[in-house]
């Protein structure tokens with residue numbers, strides 16, 4: 001133990017020497033370390049915590065216009081733990097104000113009293129605010145008193161540190177993942193609507209078979225929906241109940257809010273009702289699985305099935321309210337399983353997405369490091385055809401009947417098969433003409449395309465081949 005103590009003291013001497021060198025060269029300095037009692041002073045977890053805190057500290061300094069000489073920064077993990085020191089440039093703010101700003105950082109940080117940001121002036125003296133810090137463990141007595149009186153055991157303090165660091169790192173992970181998922185959800189809606197040309201659907205240059213909506217209606221609608229994406233992801237990331245179905249009322253509540261906002265924004269036009277339903281569940285399930293480091297296509301499908309149970313029978317087989325029958329209910333009554341629509345697709349674990357669209361997206365995009373517009377256009381067009389060829393779109397069933405639906409699926413299948421040969425362009429243009437002439441809009445497949453791209457993108461970032 002003496003040996004360890006000696007090493008720790010030697011490391012601290014070296015830190016003092018570094019600060020001394022900086023003041024000798026006429027600069028003030030700032031340093032960061034964590035107050036970790038006992039030994040070892042650092043491990044893998046403490047180190048990643050230190051790295052995160054340092055990123056935040058630098059951002060805090062910059063936001064207060066406190067400039068550091070980062071070309072001379074020094075960062076190391078030694079026997080005394082993780083340590084960072086950097087000379088301060090000549091700042092417009094006084095050294096006292098710098099001290100106050102760093103104290104504000106310590107006080108407002110979730111790890112608070114565990115952090116030590118020290119300021120040394122040009123003369124090599126520590127700058128103190130004169131405030132006594134409270135003890136990290138009990139938050140009652142001054143830290144120095146508890147240390148002198150040995151009020152808390154090292155084991156207890158280390159255990160609290162461990163719990164606090166876990167919470168801090170998990171909060172950072174949650175924020176990062178949920179931002180990424182929310183951005184992916186918006187990307188998937190925007191890439192879907194921007195894909196041009198598309199058969200019967202609204203795209204950049206055509207309103208397809210629609211006369212009540214255009215490209216801007218979709219961009220507006222996607223924008224108001226995007227506000228909710230992070231909230232849904234956060235709900236999934238932090239969801240801890242055993243039965244996933246307990247999440248349904250909250251997911252429905254957010255979904256209803258999104259629908260209200262969509263209809264207000266579009267003046268009553270249904271642009272994204274299906275996408276809200278599909279992306280809502282997908283965001284929730286993705287965040288839930290990533291929080292457990294367990295995102296795979298298979299795990300995703302199983303959870304989507306668990307979450308929805310017998311959705312079709314529950315919601316289409318009997319009336320929820322005493323209203324007129326919805327399109328979905330009419331189709332289910334008339335066509336049975338073939339008329340189960342989007343609810344059927346969800347209940348079955350999104351077979352159109354996983355068996356048809358995602359394999360196509362993977363064949364084009366899996367190996368691409370940088371996805372550009374050209375490759376994205378090609379892969380999304382190909383995947384959309386795969387979806388139209390296989391999806392029993394209940395909107396088409398309701399409006400046009402089974403014969404038209406089957407004819408459309410057959411045309412899409414033929415075009416899909418010829419995707420790579422010289423017949424493609426002619427077949428694709430025929431399909432577009434056919435949809436427009438007959439006022440067919442494969443909107444259900446467009447929704448599925450957006451969600452396929454979302455799941456593919458999440459999988460690309462989070463699948464672990466070793467799991």
Ligand SMILES: [Zn+2]
Pocket residue numbers: 135136137138139140141146151152
């Ligand atoms: Zn205490």
